[in-house]
Amino acid sequence: MARIIILLKPQALEHIMRQLNVLIIVSLLVLFSCSENRSSITDELRPVYLTRGQTDTLLISDLFYASSYGINIKQSPHIEVQYLPQQNLVILNPQKTFTGVTYFRFEHEGRDYYIPVEVRTRQQHRFTLASPHSDDQVRVIGSFNDWNRSDALLVYNSDKKRFEGTRSLEPGRYEYRFQVNGTEIIDPANKHKIRNPFGEYNSVLTVEAPHIKYGLYYHDYAIKRDTAFVRFRITQPVNVPRTPRAVYAVYNNTLLEDKNIDIRDNILTVRLDKKAFPKRSALWAAVQFVDGGTGYKKVTFQGARLAGHTKNRFNWHDAIVYSLFVDRFADGNPANNSKVKQPGVSDKVNFMGGDLSGLLQKINEGYFDELGVNVLWLSPVIQNPKEAWKEYRPPQRLVTGYHGYWPVLPRKVDDRFGTMDDLKAVTEAAHQHGMRVILDFVSNHVHKNHPYFIEHPDWFGSLKLPDGSLNLRQWDSHRLTTWFEPFLPSFDYSNNEALEKVTDDALWWLETSGADGFRQDAVKHVPNAFWRRLTQKIKHRVNPQRDVPVFQIGETFGSYSLINSYVSNGQLNAQFNFPLYDTALPVFTRPEGDFNDLNREILKGVRYFGMDHLMGNLMDSHDKARFMAWADGDIPDGADVEALGWSKPPRVDKPESYSIARLYMLYMLTVPGIPVIYYGDEIGMTGAGDPDNRRMMRFGNRLSREEAEHKKEIGKLIRLRRTYPTLRYGDYRPVYVDKDVLAYIRSDLKEQLLVVLNKSKRAVNLDISFPEDVVINSVVPLHNARQYALVPPVLKIALPARQGQVFLLK
Numbered sequence: 001m002a003r004i005i006i007l008l009k010p011q012a013l014e015h016i017m018r019q020l021n022v023l024i025i026v027s028l029l030v031l032f033s034c035s036e037n038r039s040s041i042t043d044e045l046r047p048v049y050l051t052r053g054q055t056d057t058l059l060i061s062d063l064f065y066a067s068s069y070g071i072n073i074k075q076s077p078h079i080e081v082q083y084l085p086q087q088n089l090v091i092l093n094p095q096k097t098f099t100g101v102t103y104f105r106f107e108h109e110g111r112d113y114y115i116p117v118e119v120r121t122r123q124q125h126r127f128t129l130a131s132p133h134s135d136d137q138v139r140v141i142g143s144f145n146d147w148n149r150s151d152a153l154l155v156y157n158s159d160k161k162r163f164e165g166t167r168s169l170e171p172g173r174y175e176y177r178f179q180v181n182g183t184e185i186i187d188p189a190n191k192h193k194i195r196n197p198f199g200e201y202n203s204v205l206t207v208e209a210p211h212i213k214y215g216l217y218y219h220d221y222a223i224k225r226d227t228a229f230v231r232f233r234i235t236q237p238v239n240v241p242r243t244p245r246a247v248y249a250v251y252n253n254t255l256l257e258d259k260n261i262d263i264r265d266n267i268l269t270v271r272l273d274k275k276a277f278p279k280r281s282a283l284w285a286a287v288q289f290v291d292g293g294t295g296y297k298k299v300t301f302q303g304a305r306l307a308g309h310t311k312n313r314f315n316w317h318d319a320i321v322y323s324l325f326v327d328r329f330a331d332g333n334p335a336n337n338s339k340v341k342q343p344g345v346s347d348k349v350n351f352m353g354g355d356l357s358g359l360l361q362k363i364n365e366g367y368f369d370e371l372g373v374n375v376l377w378l379s380p381v382i383q384n385p386k387e388a389w390k391e392y393r394p395p396q397r398l399v400t401g402y403h404g405y406w407p408v409l410p411r412k413v414d415d416r417f418g419t420m421d422d423l424k425a426v427t428e429a430a431h432q433h434g435m436r437v438i439l440d441f442v443s444n445h446v447h448k449n450h451p452y453f454i455e456h457p458d459w460f461g462s463l464k465l466p467d468g469s470l471n472l473r474q475w476d477s478h479r480l481t482t483w484f485e486p487f488l489p490s491f492d493y494s495n496n497e498a499l500e501k502v503t504d505d506a507l508w509w510l511e512t513s514g515a516d517g518f519r520q521d522a523v524k525h526v527p528n529a530f531w532r533r534l535t536q537k538i539k540h541r542v543n544p545q546r547d548v549p550v551f552q553i554g555e556t557f558g559s560y561s562l563i564n565s566y567v568s569n570g571q572l573n574a575q576f577n578f579p580l581y582d583t584a585l586p587v588f589t590r591p592e593g594d595f596n597d598l599n600r601e602i603l604k605g606v607r608y609f610g611m612d613h614l615m616g617n618l619m620d621s622h623d624k625a626r627f628m629a630w631a632d633g634d635i636p637d638g639a640d641v642e643a644l645g646w647s648k649p650p651r652v653d654k655p656e657s658y659s660i661a662r663l664y665m666l667y668m669l670t671v672p673g674i675p676v677i678y679y680g681d682e683i684g685m686t687g688a689g690d691p692d693n694r695r696m697m698r699f700g701n702r703l704s705r706e707e708a709e710h711k712k713e714i715g716k717l718i719r720l721r722r723t724y725p726t727l728r729y730g731d732y733r734p735v736y737v738d739k740d741v742l743a744y745i746r747s748d749l750k751e752q753l754l755v756v757l758n759k760s761k762r763a764v765n766l767d768i769s770f771p772e773d774v775v776i777n778s779v780v781p782l783h784n785a786r787q788y789a790l791v792p793p794v795l796k797i798a799l800p801a802r803q804g805q806v807f808l809l810k
Contacts, residue, residue: 040109041066043569044282045253047116047296047610048092048104050079051168055093061532062570063115065539066108074105074112077246078119081106094119100293101286103248103255114255116248116284116296120607122168123207127154129178129187130162138163141184142176142202143579146559147476149179170560171209172604173583173597175202194586199638209603213237216287216294217773218731219267221306221749226274230299230749233773234266234287246288248296252281263287277304280315298612299749300729306749308725314374314436316551316573316614316674317728320718321438322373323519324679325622326381326417327351327402329697330358338416340400345388348646348691349399356381356418356426363429367699371682371711372718376430377519379622380404380440381423383412385447389487392472403622403694404440405521406447406488410505411512420512427514436516438551441506443530444522445488452501453489459498460489475557479525493530503534510542510550517551523566523575524556531571553616553674560608567609574614577673580605581618588664588759589630595742595759599734602671611731617668619661620678626650626693627664628686631657635688645692652686658710659802663757665714666783666804669721670746670755672732682714683707720783720806726751736768741799743768745809752809753782758799768795780808 043064050056060069073083073090078098082091092104094117104115127140134156141147144167154163175194177184186193187203196202215235222229236242244263249256249270262269270285279302286296300307300317307315331337331353339350359378362368368376384401385408391397404414413420427437446452453460461481465471474482483490493499509515523531535552543549554575556563563575583601587593609615620626625641634650635641644650652658661684668675679685679697684707687693703711721727726748736743740760746753752774758764770776770793779790783806787798799805 040111041113041253045113045115045250046569047118047284049607050092050094050117050119052094052099052119052121053096055091057089057091059532059570060088060090061536062568064113064569065536067540068109070108072107074107076105076117077102079104079117092117099291100288101246101248101296102288103250105255112255113253114250115253116250116286118286118293118295121210122170123210124166125169125205125207126164126166127176127178127187128160128162128164128189129154129180130189131156131180132161134158136163137181139179140165140167140176141179142205143174143559144169144176146562149477169207170604170607171207171600172560172607173600174205174207176205177202195637197641199640206597206600209600213292214287214289214294215773216268216285216297217733218297218299218747218749221299223274223304228272228274228277228304230270230272230283230285232268232270232285232297234263234268234294235771235773236266236289242289242291244287245290248284248286248288250284252278274304277301279303280307297731298610300612306725306729308729308748309750312434314434314548316548317612318722319375319436319551319614319674320373320669320721321375321377321616321674321676322368322371322679323377323379323621323676324359324697325354325379325403325694326356326359327354327379327404328694329354329679330362330699331355332357332359332361333418336416336418340386340388342388342398345398345400349388349397349402351400351402351416352696354696355416356413356422360422360426360429362699363426363433363435366433368435369433371715372722373677374434374722375436375438375516376426377438377676378426378440380407380442380521381413381417382407382442383409383414385449389485392485399691401447405442407442408447408449410450410452410501411508423513427516431514436548436551437513438517438519438553439509439513439515440521441509441518442521443491443502443506443534444525445484445490448487448489452498456498459491459495459501461492463489475525480527482525484522490525493527499530499533503530503537506534507537507541510538516548517553520552520554520572523554523572524558524562528566528571531566535571551614553614560604564608574616574674576616576618576621576676577605578618580615580673581624584664584667585627585630588660588667589627591761593759594739595757596737596739598667599737599742599744602732603734606672606732611672612729613673615673616676617671617673618676618678619664619668619681620693621676622678622694623690624693625689626678626685626687627661627681628652628657628684629688631660632686634686641689642692643689645688645690648688649692650686650688652684652706655706656802658684658706660759662710662713662717663759663802663804665717666755666806667742667757669717670727670753670806671744675721677714677718682711684710716783724751724753724782724808726753733771735770736766740764741766745774754779754795754807754809755804756797756799756806757804759802761801763801764799766797766799768797769793770795774809776809778810780810782806782808 041064073081078095080093102117138154154165190203192204193201217233219231219233260271281301283299284296287294302313337353384406388398388400430437538550552572554572587598629650726746730746730748733745743756785805789796
């Protein structure tokens, strides 16, 4: 090969070197700029809710994810902020006399960010218990303090001969009891009581919400040339209208300038540059008056269009989840069937043959397309023991790991369900059908035959407490260390090796299977540090590779505050809303149930989680007796629901139970949050407690006429939610509530829907008067509406017994 030699003069060589240096500097600047963009905050900064006069301490990494967390504090109206950089904390202290809306401002990597803040008041409730014995030890325990049996003692008032204690409570409904010298009793002065899951009674306290003085509601949205106009209605007292003191509009974490905002005739207009819309964005708007604020209202965009009003752009607010037990759903490969052959093992708790091949067949047959769900939540598919194990609690039955919650290997699909290739095929097929897949992940414990426990016993806590007693099923008193069974050692995540290894395992399942998220098991029994580390890894390693970020929803039985303590930008996206489920179930299935209680609970959830929350709304779950068993009257007061499943398994005898179930499903599909449908709900499957609530799924000609009709009607309700984005992104506004009837408006900037529910045994003629700011010119029946007449501002409705109706308001 010939060589070509070029001789350059020194001046030319010097010129080239100068140009090369410039090129290197420019490249470094571009690289540094790209690095800065990668490390900038991409999370939507969600509102912070403070209580007037009380400080709140927040971990910065719970507010947003970034490669570094150093910030500079900027001035924030009505809030004193203290920054503790070594602890990665901020302390927010609102002014003692201030209530309403403001923001928290800080600088990160050269850019200013704004977090919406609402400062609220809480009501002080005084609990009292009359007693002549001043030396008693008396506590009040309840859903407001996670039934903390070590809470502060009440103080004895010798003048009034009673014990007293004050608690600061959010509006809502609370169950409670008194603990007197270790014995629990209901409040003898409170006639309102309800049965608890243990067959006893709890006293019930209702804290009413304060009157809403100022409101902000969706009005309309329009794009004219290069400007998008977002408009809201402001409501305030008619007799003494006030001029706003401040208007805050936070778009993409930045406070908009005054030139983008205008208020005229109680209409707030926010102007946005159409050309500047990113792929996804959010606007938070609020108005502050001299004596309070409206609260923030959120608008979510996909491009320049409202979220939900675009086709084929999935957001987790669009999720309609279908939860299934792999072993109990469909058997597609009989060759991998392998029951545990061990004396004393009942078929109820043995493997029944369901597998990933069967699930794949149902996906490809279009079963889920027809039903309308778009997210599949699979029970754990990780390898479980080959043998049965005896439960510690009586009657100490032998049970297998058919459910998947007893891992014996960290990274292997249970061979009775299939292989990793089968799991990949399921996720790929689901994606082709427009569905997402979330895997159930077990992080709290493993089976004692797991190599982690055998090789690293120091990664786990002790089964025994310091006093020598067993730390078994101590759900609340030792929630972060308790073992579920003597053969299920619980992790001790103060050991960093264990934390790193298990969070890496979780990422392996995500990346290898192609799944889109997790249902996280037993969240409250795992420390926050675990969820923070896992989420940090997901946002660093997985989310940048995906168009839709990974979704994590958790399971926690407890108070709103405990549930919410695991939900943030630095931890989980959501949890299941068990407090709402616990309220809704008796409201729909018992004659004495009251829609006023349900409405309060919905609003309580909104106060804690925000109107746009992603909390999972339930009708059934694998840990609860099925709805149909309650609706059919098969569970007596105080019954042991698990024992009932063995002695007298429920069956559906009353046709009206299907109507009650459809009414509940209509409610669940039209309130804020994500609906979660447990396999079999669509056919009205019944069942008592575990394992009777995990019967084998049935399809096609194995369904009765009533079950097939029920499935058809459930499909219609699901399609209603998918068709109207306001049911997924809109606000919730009750317009009529009594014991048996609940009516509410779901609205966004494009549409308003009215949902009316009647749970009584009789038909109802109802007159619904709309608020003054809601102008209705016509109504369009969308579901089950036959007799109605609009005489503005009143809508007259004939509502059949145990049915609901939906209208589009124009």
